Amino acid sequence: MPLTPARHRLAGLLLALVCLPALAADPLPLRVGGDPNYRPFHYQAEDGSPQGFDVAVMQAIARERGLAPRFEFGEWGRMLDRLEHGGVDVVPMFVSEDRAMRFRFSRPFLRRHHVLYGRRGQQVGSPDQLAGRRVAVQFGGMAWEWLINEQADAVLRPMNDEAAALSAVAAGSADFALLPSDIAERALAAGGLGDVQAVGPPWLERNYAFGVNPARPELVPEIDAGLQAIEASGELARLQQQWLQPAPAKAGKGRPLPVWLPVVPVALVLLGAMVFLARRHAAAGRD
Template sequence: MPVNRLCRLLAACVLWGLATLVQATVPVRVGGDPHYPPHHYLGVDGEAAGFDMAVLRGIANQQGLELSFEFGEWGRTLDRLERGELDVVPMFISADREQRFLFSKPFLRRSHLLFGRGGEWIDDPSQLAGRRVAVQFGGMAWEWLINERVDAELHPVNEESLVLAEVARGDADFALLPADIGQYAIAMQGLEGVEPVSAPWLERDYAFGINPARPDLVARLDAGLAHLEAQGEIQALRSRWLEPKAGRDDASWSSWWLLPAVPVLLAGLVYLVAGRRAARGRVGRRPA
Protein backbone atom coordinates (compact mmCIF):
# COMPACT_ATOMS: atom_id res chain seq x y z
CA MET A 1 0.00 0.00 0.00
CA PRO A 2 1.43 3.44 -0.94
CA VAL A 3 2.70 5.48 1.99
CA ASN A 4 0.38 8.44 1.29
CA ARG A 5 -2.71 6.22 1.20
CA LEU A 6 -1.64 4.48 4.41
CA CYS A 7 -1.19 7.87 6.12
CA ARG A 8 -4.61 9.01 5.01
CA LEU A 9 -6.17 5.78 6.27
CA LEU A 10 -4.45 6.11 9.65
CA ALA A 11 -5.53 9.77 9.92
CA ALA A 12 -9.13 8.80 9.14
CA CYS A 13 -9.05 6.11 11.82
CA VAL A 14 -7.66 8.55 14.37
CA LEU A 15 -10.32 11.15 13.56
CA TRP A 16 -13.06 8.55 13.76
CA GLY A 17 -11.75 7.35 17.11
CA LEU A 18 -11.60 10.91 18.47
CA ALA A 19 -15.13 11.63 17.28
CA THR A 20 -16.39 8.45 18.93
CA LEU A 21 -14.57 9.34 22.16
CA VAL A 22 -16.02 12.87 22.19
CA GLN A 23 -19.57 11.58 21.63
CA ALA A 24 -19.09 9.05 24.41
CA THR A 25 -17.95 11.65 26.94
CA VAL A 26 -20.12 14.66 26.05
CA PRO A 27 -23.40 14.60 28.03
CA VAL A 28 -26.57 13.78 26.12
CA ARG A 29 -28.73 16.91 26.34
CA VAL A 30 -32.28 15.88 27.28
CA GLY A 31 -35.21 18.22 26.73
CA GLY A 32 -38.79 18.01 27.92
CA ASP A 33 -41.83 19.77 29.31
CA PRO A 34 -41.45 20.76 32.99
CA HIS A 35 -45.20 20.14 33.54
CA TYR A 36 -46.01 16.81 31.85
CA PRO A 37 -46.52 14.23 34.61
CA PRO A 38 -46.46 11.30 34.93
CA HIS A 39 -44.28 11.04 31.80
CA HIS A 40 -41.72 13.79 32.36
CA TYR A 41 -41.60 16.91 34.50
CA LEU A 42 -39.48 18.85 36.97
CA GLY A 43 -40.16 17.88 40.56
CA VAL A 44 -40.35 20.35 43.44
CA ASP A 45 -36.62 19.76 43.91
CA GLY A 46 -35.95 20.90 40.34
CA GLU A 47 -34.85 17.41 39.23
CA ALA A 48 -36.15 15.72 36.06
CA ALA A 49 -38.61 12.97 36.99
CA GLY A 50 -41.32 10.75 35.52
CA PHE A 51 -41.66 7.53 33.55
CA ASP A 52 -39.80 8.76 30.45
CA MET A 53 -36.87 9.98 32.53
CA ALA A 54 -36.73 6.72 34.51
CA VAL A 55 -36.55 4.77 31.24
CA LEU A 56 -33.88 7.11 29.86
CA ARG A 57 -31.78 6.86 33.01
CA GLY A 58 -31.99 3.07 32.79
CA ILE A 59 -30.74 3.23 29.21
CA ALA A 60 -27.95 5.64 30.20
CA ASN A 61 -26.76 3.30 32.95
CA GLN A 62 -26.73 0.34 30.57
CA GLN A 63 -25.09 2.23 27.69
CA GLY A 64 -22.66 4.35 29.68
CA LEU A 65 -24.25 7.68 28.72
CA GLU A 66 -24.12 10.86 30.77
CA LEU A 67 -27.33 12.91 30.78
CA SER A 68 -27.96 16.63 31.26
CA PHE A 69 -31.48 18.04 31.44
CA GLU A 70 -32.74 21.27 29.87
CA PHE A 71 -36.52 21.42 30.20
CA GLY A 72 -38.54 24.35 28.86
CA GLU A 73 -41.57 25.52 26.90
CA TRP A 74 -42.65 22.72 24.57
CA GLY A 75 -42.65 24.49 21.19
CA ARG A 76 -39.20 25.94 21.85
CA THR A 77 -37.95 22.54 23.02
CA LEU A 78 -38.91 20.95 19.69
CA ASP A 79 -37.22 23.78 17.79
CA ARG A 80 -34.04 23.33 19.85
CA LEU A 81 -34.00 19.61 19.10
CA GLU A 82 -34.32 20.27 15.38
CA ARG A 83 -31.46 22.79 15.52
CA GLY A 84 -29.23 20.34 17.38
CA GLU A 85 -29.23 22.28 20.65
CA LEU A 86 -30.76 19.23 22.37
CA ASP A 87 -30.15 15.54 21.71
CA VAL A 88 -33.17 13.63 23.06
CA VAL A 89 -36.81 14.58 23.75
CA PRO A 90 -39.59 12.03 24.46
CA MET A 91 -42.66 12.60 22.24
CA PHE A 92 -45.39 11.16 20.06
CA ILE A 93 -44.31 10.07 16.57
CA SER A 94 -46.06 11.76 13.65
CA ALA A 95 -45.37 12.12 9.94
CA ASP A 96 -44.47 15.80 10.42
CA ARG A 97 -42.07 15.02 13.25
CA GLU A 98 -40.38 12.25 11.27
CA GLN A 99 -39.40 14.96 8.81
CA ARG A 100 -37.72 16.92 11.61
CA PHE A 101 -36.20 14.30 13.94
CA LEU A 102 -34.79 10.81 14.18
CA PHE A 103 -36.62 8.37 16.49
CA SER A 104 -35.85 5.46 18.76
CA LYS A 105 -38.04 2.39 18.76
CA PRO A 106 -41.42 3.17 20.44
CA PHE A 107 -41.76 2.20 24.09
CA LEU A 108 -45.44 3.16 24.54
CA ARG A 109 -48.67 3.37 22.56
CA ARG A 110 -50.85 6.29 23.71
CA SER A 111 -54.03 8.05 22.64
CA HIS A 112 -55.84 11.36 23.16
CA LEU A 113 -59.27 12.17 24.54
CA LEU A 114 -61.55 15.15 24.14
CA PHE A 115 -62.68 16.54 27.51
CA GLY A 116 -65.65 18.80 28.16
CA ARG A 117 -68.58 19.61 30.44
CA GLY A 118 -72.33 19.08 30.22
CA GLY A 119 -72.35 15.59 28.73
CA GLU A 120 -72.25 16.54 25.03
CA TRP A 121 -70.68 13.57 23.26
CA ILE A 122 -68.45 14.21 20.22
CA ASP A 123 -68.15 11.37 17.69
CA ASP A 124 -66.22 13.16 14.96
CA PRO A 125 -63.80 16.14 14.83
CA SER A 126 -66.11 17.85 12.33
CA GLN A 127 -68.48 18.48 15.25
CA LEU A 128 -65.87 20.86 16.68
CA ALA A 129 -66.44 23.42 13.92
CA GLY A 130 -66.82 26.84 15.50
CA ARG A 131 -66.21 25.49 19.00
CA ARG A 132 -63.44 26.64 21.35
CA VAL A 133 -60.87 23.86 21.82
CA ALA A 134 -57.96 24.19 24.25
CA VAL A 135 -54.71 22.44 23.29
CA GLN A 136 -51.04 22.67 24.17
CA PHE A 137 -49.24 24.96 21.75
CA GLY A 138 -46.96 22.88 19.55
CA GLY A 139 -48.31 19.62 20.97
CA MET A 140 -49.63 16.56 19.12
CA ALA A 141 -53.28 17.69 19.39
CA TRP A 142 -52.42 21.18 18.07
CA GLU A 143 -50.50 19.68 15.15
CA TRP A 144 -53.26 17.19 14.32
CA LEU A 145 -56.18 19.64 14.42
CA ILE A 146 -54.31 21.99 12.10
CA ASN A 147 -53.26 19.25 9.68
CA GLU A 148 -56.79 17.83 9.60
CA ARG A 149 -58.12 21.35 8.98
CA VAL A 150 -60.67 21.04 11.75
CA ASP A 151 -62.62 24.30 11.73
CA ALA A 152 -62.34 24.84 15.49
CA GLU A 153 -61.27 27.93 17.40
CA LEU A 154 -58.02 26.78 18.97
CA HIS A 155 -57.04 28.10 22.40
CA PRO A 156 -53.30 27.41 22.82
CA VAL A 157 -51.89 26.84 26.32
CA ASN A 158 -48.17 26.50 27.00
CA GLU A 159 -48.50 23.82 29.69
CA GLU A 160 -50.46 20.68 28.79
CA SER A 161 -51.17 20.04 32.46
CA LEU A 162 -53.24 23.26 32.52
CA VAL A 163 -55.23 22.71 29.32
CA LEU A 164 -58.24 21.32 31.21
CA ALA A 165 -58.36 24.43 33.40
CA GLU A 166 -59.55 26.32 30.29
CA VAL A 167 -62.64 24.09 30.22
CA ALA A 168 -63.16 24.26 33.98
CA ARG A 169 -63.15 28.10 33.84
CA GLY A 170 -65.46 28.20 30.84
CA ASP A 171 -62.81 29.77 28.59
CA ALA A 172 -62.99 26.77 26.22
CA ASP A 173 -65.76 24.34 25.29
CA PHE A 174 -63.43 21.36 25.00
CA ALA A 175 -59.81 20.34 25.55
CA LEU A 176 -57.91 17.77 23.50
CA LEU A 177 -54.91 16.17 25.20
CA PRO A 178 -53.37 12.76 25.94
CA ALA A 179 -55.82 10.55 27.82
CA ASP A 180 -53.44 9.75 30.69
CA ILE A 181 -52.40 13.39 31.19
CA GLY A 182 -56.06 14.45 31.26
CA GLN A 183 -57.08 11.81 33.79
CA TYR A 184 -54.16 12.69 36.09
CA ALA A 185 -54.94 16.40 35.82
CA ILE A 186 -58.58 15.81 36.79
CA ALA A 187 -57.56 13.71 39.78
CA MET A 188 -54.77 15.98 41.00
CA GLN A 189 -56.39 19.36 40.34
CA GLY A 190 -59.88 18.36 41.50
CA LEU A 191 -61.56 19.51 38.28
CA GLU A 192 -65.17 18.58 39.03
CA GLY A 193 -67.52 18.28 36.08
CA VAL A 194 -64.74 17.91 33.49
CA GLU A 195 -64.89 14.49 31.83
CA PRO A 196 -64.09 12.63 28.59
CA VAL A 197 -66.63 13.34 25.84
CA SER A 198 -65.16 11.27 22.99
CA ALA A 199 -63.78 7.85 22.20
CA PRO A 200 -59.95 7.66 22.05
CA TRP A 201 -58.51 9.72 19.19
CA LEU A 202 -55.01 10.13 17.85
CA GLU A 203 -53.56 6.77 18.87
CA ARG A 204 -49.83 7.09 18.24
CA ASP A 205 -46.49 5.48 19.09
CA TYR A 206 -44.45 7.27 21.75
CA ALA A 207 -40.65 7.25 21.58
CA PHE A 208 -37.51 9.31 22.03
CA GLY A 209 -37.09 12.00 19.36
CA ILE A 210 -33.39 12.39 18.53
CA ASN A 211 -31.19 15.19 17.21
CA PRO A 212 -30.87 14.61 13.43
CA ALA A 213 -27.09 15.12 13.74
CA ARG A 214 -26.77 12.27 16.28
CA PRO A 215 -27.72 9.05 14.43
CA ASP A 216 -25.34 7.21 16.78
CA LEU A 217 -27.84 7.76 19.57
CA VAL A 218 -30.58 5.86 17.74
CA ALA A 219 -28.68 2.57 17.96
CA ARG A 220 -27.66 3.13 21.57
CA LEU A 221 -31.15 4.04 22.75
CA ASP A 222 -32.64 1.09 20.88
CA ALA A 223 -30.08 -1.26 22.41
CA GLY A 224 -30.80 0.12 25.87
CA LEU A 225 -34.56 -0.21 25.38
CA ALA A 226 -34.18 -3.82 24.24
CA HIS A 227 -32.08 -4.61 27.32
CA LEU A 228 -34.58 -3.00 29.72
CA GLU A 229 -37.48 -4.78 28.04
CA ALA A 230 -35.74 -8.15 28.23
CA GLN A 231 -35.02 -7.62 31.94
CA GLY A 232 -38.63 -6.67 32.68
CA GLU A 233 -37.56 -3.24 33.85
CA ILE A 234 -39.76 -1.23 31.49
CA GLN A 235 -42.85 -3.07 32.71
CA ALA A 236 -41.83 -2.42 36.30
CA LEU A 237 -41.42 1.29 35.53
CA ARG A 238 -44.82 1.36 33.81
CA SER A 239 -46.37 -0.13 36.94
CA ARG A 240 -44.65 2.41 39.16
CA TRP A 241 -45.23 5.58 37.14
CA LEU A 242 -48.26 4.97 34.93
CA GLU A 243 -50.45 2.96 37.29
CA PRO A 244 -50.28 5.05 40.47
CA LYS A 245 -51.91 3.60 43.55
CA ALA A 246 -54.25 5.50 45.84
CA GLY A 247 -52.41 7.33 48.60
CA ARG A 248 -49.24 7.65 46.55
CA ASP A 249 -46.50 9.08 48.77
CA ASP A 250 -44.25 10.51 46.04
CA ALA A 251 -44.27 14.18 47.11
CA SER A 252 -42.35 15.26 44.03
CA TRP A 253 -44.98 13.68 41.73
CA SER A 254 -48.05 14.75 43.68
CA SER A 255 -47.01 18.41 43.99
CA TRP A 256 -46.17 19.07 40.32
CA TRP A 257 -49.41 20.90 39.52
CA LEU A 258 -48.91 23.41 42.34
CA LEU A 259 -45.75 24.86 40.74
CA PRO A 260 -47.49 27.30 38.32
CA ALA A 261 -49.49 28.69 41.25
CA VAL A 262 -46.50 29.37 43.51
CA PRO A 263 -45.87 32.98 42.31
CA VAL A 264 -49.55 33.84 42.78
CA LEU A 265 -49.62 32.31 46.27
CA LEU A 266 -46.47 34.18 47.29
CA ALA A 267 -47.83 37.48 45.99
CA GLY A 268 -51.04 36.92 47.95
CA LEU A 269 -49.08 36.13 51.11
CA VAL A 270 -47.00 39.31 50.76
CA TYR A 271 -50.17 41.35 50.23
CA LEU A 272 -51.81 39.79 53.29
CA VAL A 273 -48.79 40.42 55.54
CA ALA A 274 -48.50 44.00 54.34
CA GLY A 275 -52.21 44.56 54.95
CA ARG A 276 -52.00 43.23 58.51
CA ARG A 277 -49.00 45.41 59.29
CA ALA A 278 -50.82 48.46 57.99
CA ALA A 279 -53.87 47.57 60.06
CA ARG A 280 -51.78 47.20 63.22
CA GLY A 281 -50.22 50.58 62.48
CA ARG A 282 -53.63 52.24 62.27
CA VAL A 283 -54.84 50.58 65.47
CA GLY A 284 -51.69 51.61 67.35
CA ARG A 285 -51.99 55.29 66.47
CA ARG A 286 -53.57 57.61 68.99
CA PRO A 287 -56.00 60.26 67.81
CA ALA A 288 -54.44 63.72 67.55
Protein backbone atom coordinates in the same frame (compact mmCIF):
# COMPACT_ATOMS: atom_id res chain seq x y z
CA MET B 1 18.54 -1.46 36.84
CA PRO B 2 18.23 -0.10 33.28
CA LEU B 3 15.12 -1.14 31.34
CA THR B 4 15.63 -3.32 28.29
CA PRO B 5 13.43 -2.79 25.19
CA ALA B 6 11.35 -5.80 26.28
CA ARG B 7 10.88 -4.27 29.71
CA HIS B 8 9.92 -0.93 28.08
CA ARG B 9 7.21 -2.67 26.09
CA LEU B 10 5.99 -4.52 29.17
CA ALA B 11 5.84 -1.30 31.21
CA GLY B 12 3.92 0.40 28.42
CA LEU B 13 1.46 -2.47 28.24
CA LEU B 14 0.92 -2.41 31.99
CA LEU B 15 0.34 1.37 31.91
CA ALA B 16 -2.20 0.96 29.12
CA LEU B 17 -4.04 -1.75 31.05
CA VAL B 18 -4.18 0.50 34.12
CA CYS B 19 -5.51 3.48 32.14
CA LEU B 20 -7.95 1.54 29.95
CA PRO B 21 -10.74 1.14 32.57
CA ALA B 22 -10.64 4.87 33.32
CA LEU B 23 -10.92 5.69 29.62
CA ALA B 24 -13.69 3.17 29.04
CA ALA B 25 -15.67 4.49 32.03
CA ASP B 26 -15.83 8.02 30.63
CA PRO B 27 -19.55 8.34 29.68
CA LEU B 28 -20.84 10.04 26.54
CA PRO B 29 -22.67 13.33 27.30
CA LEU B 30 -26.31 13.41 26.21
CA ARG B 31 -28.59 16.47 26.35
CA VAL B 32 -32.19 15.37 26.98
CA GLY B 33 -34.94 17.95 26.55
CA GLY B 34 -38.49 18.01 27.85
CA ASP B 35 -41.46 19.92 29.23
CA PRO B 36 -41.26 21.08 32.87
CA ASN B 37 -44.96 20.27 33.47
CA TYR B 38 -45.56 16.96 31.65
CA ARG B 39 -46.42 14.78 34.67
CA PRO B 40 -46.01 11.86 35.13
CA PHE B 41 -43.80 11.40 32.05
CA HIS B 42 -41.20 14.11 32.56
CA TYR B 43 -41.21 17.25 34.66
CA GLN B 44 -39.12 19.48 36.86
CA ALA B 45 -39.62 18.94 40.59
CA GLU B 46 -39.78 21.79 43.08
CA ASP B 47 -36.10 21.31 43.92
CA GLY B 48 -35.21 21.59 40.22
CA SER B 49 -34.43 17.90 39.73
CA PRO B 50 -35.72 15.98 36.68
CA GLN B 51 -38.46 13.46 37.50
CA GLY B 52 -40.90 11.15 35.70
CA PHE B 53 -41.20 7.97 33.68
CA ASP B 54 -39.26 9.24 30.65
CA VAL B 55 -36.45 10.46 32.89
CA ALA B 56 -36.23 7.08 34.64
CA VAL B 57 -36.23 5.23 31.30
CA MET B 58 -33.44 7.40 29.91
CA GLN B 59 -31.40 6.98 33.11
CA ALA B 60 -31.78 3.18 32.80
CA ILE B 61 -30.68 3.33 29.15
CA ALA B 62 -27.71 5.49 30.16
CA ARG B 63 -26.56 2.88 32.67
CA GLU B 64 -26.75 0.19 29.99
CA ARG B 65 -24.95 2.14 27.27
CA GLY B 66 -22.47 4.32 29.15
CA LEU B 67 -24.24 7.64 28.55
CA ALA B 68 -24.30 10.73 30.77
CA PRO B 69 -27.74 12.37 30.33
CA ARG B 70 -28.26 16.00 31.31
CA PHE B 71 -31.91 17.05 31.40
CA GLU B 72 -33.09 20.45 30.21
CA PHE B 73 -36.68 21.69 30.38
CA GLY B 74 -38.45 24.48 28.54
CA GLU B 75 -41.53 25.55 26.57
CA TRP B 76 -42.56 22.63 24.35
CA GLY B 77 -42.61 24.35 20.95
CA ARG B 78 -39.17 25.86 21.51
CA MET B 79 -37.84 22.53 22.78
CA LEU B 80 -38.82 20.85 19.50
CA ASP B 81 -37.04 23.62 17.59
CA ARG B 82 -33.95 23.12 19.74
CA LEU B 83 -34.00 19.39 18.98
CA GLU B 84 -34.27 20.02 15.25
CA HIS B 85 -31.37 22.49 15.24
CA GLY B 86 -29.04 20.73 17.67
CA GLY B 87 -29.74 22.59 20.91
CA VAL B 88 -30.55 19.24 22.56
CA ASP B 89 -29.92 15.66 21.46
CA VAL B 90 -33.04 13.73 22.53
CA VAL B 91 -36.66 14.54 23.47
CA PRO B 92 -39.38 11.95 24.32
CA MET B 93 -42.57 12.52 22.27
CA PHE B 94 -45.41 11.11 20.21
CA VAL B 95 -44.37 9.92 16.75
CA SER B 96 -46.11 11.46 13.73
CA GLU B 97 -45.46 11.79 10.00
CA ASP B 98 -44.75 15.51 10.38
CA ARG B 99 -42.26 14.89 13.17
CA ALA B 100 -40.59 12.07 11.27
CA MET B 101 -39.61 14.68 8.66
CA ARG B 102 -37.92 16.77 11.36
CA PHE B 103 -36.37 14.15 13.67
CA ARG B 104 -35.08 10.60 13.83
CA PHE B 105 -36.81 8.23 16.24
CA SER B 106 -35.87 5.39 18.54
CA ARG B 107 -37.96 2.26 18.76
CA PRO B 108 -41.27 3.05 20.52
CA PHE B 109 -41.62 2.16 24.19
CA LEU B 110 -45.30 3.12 24.70
CA ARG B 111 -48.56 3.31 22.75
CA ARG B 112 -50.79 6.22 23.84
CA HIS B 113 -53.87 8.11 22.69
CA HIS B 114 -55.74 11.39 23.20
CA VAL B 115 -59.31 12.00 24.35
CA LEU B 116 -61.57 15.04 24.05
CA TYR B 117 -62.89 16.42 27.34
CA GLY B 118 -65.81 18.76 27.92
CA ARG B 119 -68.79 19.42 30.13
CA ARG B 120 -70.97 16.57 31.32
CA GLY B 121 -73.70 15.64 28.83
CA GLN B 122 -71.81 16.64 25.66
CA GLN B 123 -70.81 14.15 22.97
CA VAL B 124 -68.42 14.70 20.03
CA GLY B 125 -67.78 11.94 17.51
CA SER B 126 -65.53 13.57 14.89
CA PRO B 127 -63.20 16.58 14.56
CA ASP B 128 -65.55 18.41 12.18
CA GLN B 129 -67.96 18.84 15.10
CA LEU B 130 -65.39 21.14 16.70
CA ALA B 131 -65.77 23.83 14.02
CA GLY B 132 -66.10 27.20 15.70
CA ARG B 133 -65.64 25.74 19.20
CA ARG B 134 -62.87 26.75 21.58
CA VAL B 135 -60.49 23.80 22.08
CA ALA B 136 -57.66 24.01 24.62
CA VAL B 137 -54.48 22.15 23.57
CA GLN B 138 -50.80 22.26 24.39
CA PHE B 139 -49.03 24.71 22.10
CA GLY B 140 -46.90 22.78 19.60
CA GLY B 141 -48.17 19.46 20.95
CA MET B 142 -49.57 16.45 19.12
CA ALA B 143 -53.20 17.63 19.44
CA TRP B 144 -52.26 21.10 18.17
CA GLU B 145 -50.58 19.62 15.08
CA TRP B 146 -53.40 17.16 14.43
CA LEU B 147 -56.27 19.66 14.62
CA ILE B 148 -54.45 21.96 12.21
CA ASN B 149 -53.74 19.10 9.79
CA GLU B 150 -57.34 17.86 10.04
CA GLN B 151 -58.56 21.37 9.21
CA ALA B 152 -61.12 21.03 11.98
CA ASP B 153 -61.66 24.83 11.95
CA ALA B 154 -61.65 24.84 15.74
CA VAL B 155 -60.65 27.94 17.67
CA LEU B 156 -57.46 26.71 19.33
CA ARG B 157 -56.65 27.88 22.84
CA PRO B 158 -52.89 27.28 23.30
CA MET B 159 -51.68 26.12 26.72
CA ASN B 160 -48.17 25.57 28.06
CA ASP B 161 -49.39 22.78 30.36
CA GLU B 162 -51.45 19.79 29.18
CA ALA B 163 -53.41 19.54 32.44
CA ALA B 164 -54.16 23.28 32.31
CA ALA B 165 -56.32 22.58 29.25
CA LEU B 166 -58.79 20.79 31.55
CA SER B 167 -58.78 23.74 33.93
CA ALA B 168 -59.69 26.02 31.01
CA VAL B 169 -62.80 23.90 30.38
CA ALA B 170 -63.72 23.92 34.07
CA ALA B 171 -63.29 27.71 34.17
CA GLY B 172 -65.38 28.22 31.01
CA SER B 173 -62.58 29.77 28.94
CA ALA B 174 -62.65 26.77 26.56
CA ASP B 175 -65.44 24.49 25.35
CA PHE B 176 -63.25 21.41 25.05
CA ALA B 177 -59.74 20.15 25.81
CA LEU B 178 -57.86 17.59 23.73
CA LEU B 179 -54.97 15.93 25.55
CA PRO B 180 -53.44 12.51 26.30
CA SER B 181 -55.89 10.38 28.26
CA ASP B 182 -53.32 9.17 30.80
CA ILE B 183 -52.43 12.74 31.81
CA ALA B 184 -56.09 13.83 31.83
CA GLU B 185 -57.31 10.95 33.99
CA ARG B 186 -54.68 11.67 36.65
CA ALA B 187 -55.71 15.33 36.71
CA LEU B 188 -59.39 14.39 36.99
CA ALA B 189 -58.64 11.93 39.81
CA ALA B 190 -56.91 14.73 41.71
CA GLY B 191 -60.27 16.54 41.78
CA GLY B 192 -61.29 20.18 41.58
CA LEU B 193 -62.39 20.16 37.92
CA GLY B 194 -66.15 20.19 38.37
CA ASP B 195 -68.17 18.23 35.83
CA VAL B 196 -65.40 17.91 33.20
CA GLN B 197 -65.35 14.44 31.64
CA ALA B 198 -64.48 12.53 28.45
CA VAL B 199 -66.98 13.43 25.72
CA GLY B 200 -65.64 11.48 22.75
CA PRO B 201 -63.90 8.28 21.66
CA PRO B 202 -60.10 7.79 21.72
CA TRP B 203 -58.31 9.85 19.07
CA LEU B 204 -54.72 10.10 17.94
CA GLU B 205 -53.43 6.67 18.93
CA ARG B 206 -49.70 6.98 18.34
CA ASN B 207 -46.37 5.44 19.27
CA TYR B 208 -44.32 7.20 21.93
CA ALA B 209 -40.54 7.22 21.50
CA PHE B 210 -37.38 9.28 21.83
CA GLY B 211 -37.02 11.88 19.10
CA VAL B 212 -33.37 12.36 18.14
CA ASN B 213 -31.53 15.33 16.66
CA PRO B 214 -31.17 14.49 12.92
CA ALA B 215 -27.48 15.40 13.08
CA ARG B 216 -26.88 12.68 15.71
CA PRO B 217 -28.11 9.49 13.95
CA GLU B 218 -25.57 7.37 15.87
CA LEU B 219 -27.68 7.89 19.01
CA VAL B 220 -30.62 5.90 17.62
CA PRO B 221 -28.96 2.44 17.78
CA GLU B 222 -27.53 3.29 21.22
CA ILE B 223 -30.98 4.16 22.59
CA ASP B 224 -32.58 1.18 20.85
CA ALA B 225 -30.04 -1.21 22.37
CA GLY B 226 -30.64 0.27 25.81
CA LEU B 227 -34.42 -0.01 25.44
CA GLN B 228 -34.10 -3.61 24.33
CA ALA B 229 -31.94 -4.41 27.35
CA ILE B 230 -34.25 -2.86 29.97
CA GLU B 231 -37.28 -4.43 28.29
CA ALA B 232 -35.67 -7.89 28.41
CA SER B 233 -34.67 -7.47 32.06
CA GLY B 234 -38.17 -6.39 33.08
CA GLU B 235 -36.98 -2.96 34.24
CA LEU B 236 -39.13 -1.14 31.68
CA ALA B 237 -42.27 -2.88 32.98
CA ARG B 238 -41.31 -2.03 36.55
CA LEU B 239 -40.87 1.62 35.66
CA GLN B 240 -44.27 1.65 33.97
CA GLN B 241 -45.82 0.23 37.13
CA GLN B 242 -44.01 2.75 39.30
CA TRP B 243 -44.78 5.89 37.30
CA LEU B 244 -47.82 5.23 35.13
CA GLN B 245 -50.23 3.18 37.23
CA PRO B 246 -53.55 5.06 37.64
CA ALA B 247 -53.58 7.60 40.43
CA PRO B 248 -56.01 6.79 43.24
CA ALA B 249 -59.16 8.88 43.25
CA LYS B 250 -59.08 11.74 45.71
CA ALA B 251 -61.36 11.04 48.63
CA GLY B 252 -64.23 13.46 48.97
CA LYS B 253 -64.37 15.65 52.04
CA GLY B 254 -67.41 14.53 54.00
CA ARG B 255 -68.72 15.96 57.26
CA PRO B 256 -66.55 14.99 60.25
CA LEU B 257 -67.95 12.31 62.52
CA PRO B 258 -69.27 13.62 65.85
CA VAL B 259 -66.79 13.09 68.66
CA TRP B 260 -69.45 11.24 70.66
CA LEU B 261 -70.26 8.70 67.93
CA PRO B 262 -67.72 6.01 69.04
CA VAL B 263 -69.32 6.04 72.53
CA VAL B 264 -72.76 5.03 71.23
CA PRO B 265 -72.14 1.23 71.01
CA VAL B 266 -70.77 1.16 74.57
CA ALA B 267 -73.72 3.18 75.88
CA LEU B 268 -76.18 0.82 74.21
CA VAL B 269 -74.52 -2.22 75.81
CA LEU B 270 -74.62 -0.58 79.24
CA LEU B 271 -78.25 0.42 78.79
CA GLY B 272 -79.18 -3.13 77.79
CA ALA B 273 -77.42 -4.51 80.87
CA MET B 274 -79.24 -2.07 83.14
CA VAL B 275 -82.63 -3.00 81.66
CA PHE B 276 -81.83 -6.71 82.09
CA LEU B 277 -80.82 -6.27 85.75
CA ALA B 278 -83.88 -4.12 86.49
CA ARG B 279 -86.23 -6.72 85.07
CA ARG B 280 -84.45 -9.48 86.97
CA HIS B 281 -84.70 -7.53 90.22
CA ALA B 282 -88.40 -6.85 89.64
CA ALA B 283 -89.05 -10.55 88.99
CA ALA B 284 -87.24 -11.51 92.21
CA GLY B 285 -89.36 -9.03 94.17
CA ARG B 286 -92.57 -10.61 92.94
CA ASP B 287 -91.35 -14.05 93.98
